[in-house]
Every structure is written in C-alpha cells, then in structure tokens.
Amino acid sequence: MRLIDSLARLWDDVVAASALTGNDDEHDPEGATVAFERAQLRDVLKQARADLEELDRAAQRVAAGEYWVCERCGEPIPAARLTARPTATTCVGCASTNTRR
Ligand SMILES: [Zn+2]
Structure with a gap:
C-alpha cells in the first residue's frame, strides 16, 4: 500500500512537472525522456497494484483455509x-x- 501511495504521489509530481514546464513530447528534446519516464512509472504503478491484488487474494485464501x-x-x-x-x-x-x- 505504501509503495502504491508513493508511486501515485510520484506520478502526480511527474504529471505536475510536465504541465508546469509545458513539455511537448514531440518538440522538446527533453520531451521524449519525460514520456519514457512517465511510461515506466505507469508500468511500475500497474505492477504494484497487481501485486496488491495478489496479496488480497492470498489473504482471502488464508481466511478460507485454502492458503x-x-x-x-x-x-x-x-x-x-x-x-x-x-x-x-x-x-x-x-x-x-x-x-x-
Ligand atoms: Zn499443484
């Protein structure tokens, strides 16, 4: 949960930063890097959420005595x-x- 929280916060920062600097992915030389980092962060966040779902499932299996x-x-x-x-x-x-x- 903490990992997702911090990743979500980091995501907000990246989005806010690119909005602030007005980074244009196509015309700004930094744009491609920002887009790449954004894509990577999105993947990590997605993976963390998938992990949490697996943990939820494991907890349900423990509760059901099937673990x-x-x-x-x-x-x-x-x-x-x-x-x-x-x-x-x-x-x-x-x-x-x-x-x-
Ligand atoms: Zn088996």
Whole structure:
C-alpha cells in the first residue's frame, strides 16, 4: 500500500512537472525522456497494484483455509515455496506446467 501511495504521489509530481514546464513530447528534446519516464512509472504503478491484488487474494485464501493447498491439484504447497513466493496459489509442479509457454 505504501509503495502504491508513493508511486501515485510520484506520478502526480511527474504529471505536475510536465504541465508546469509545458513539455511537448514531440518538440522538446527533453520531451521524449519525460514520456519514457512517465511510461515506466505507469508500468511500475500497474505492477504494484497487481501485486496488491495478489496479496488480497492470498489473504482471502488464508481466511478460507485454502492458503496451503494448491488450487490446481489440491496437494499441499510446501512452506519453502510460500516463503519464497507468498502469493503462490499452486505447488511448484503445477506452476511450472502453468507458466511453460
Ligand atoms: Zn499443484
């Protein structure tokens, strides 16, 4: 939550700064850099919000007593995996078949 707060504040600063300086992405030599930073910041903010949603989901799984159970095969998820990746919803085996593209 704190990360999203600070990123959102940073986002506002970037937007305010580019409005203040009247940066024109096409004609100002700094414009391209500002646009790039803005795009990067937007991605980080989006990722932070996605992470928060995953954490929310993990909290719901804890409340439902499903946190330790793989949602694909129903086998227990090893504690080491949940320590390394607290938002994991599947065991390692299912995760590797899931993410293989
Ligand atoms: Zn599994």
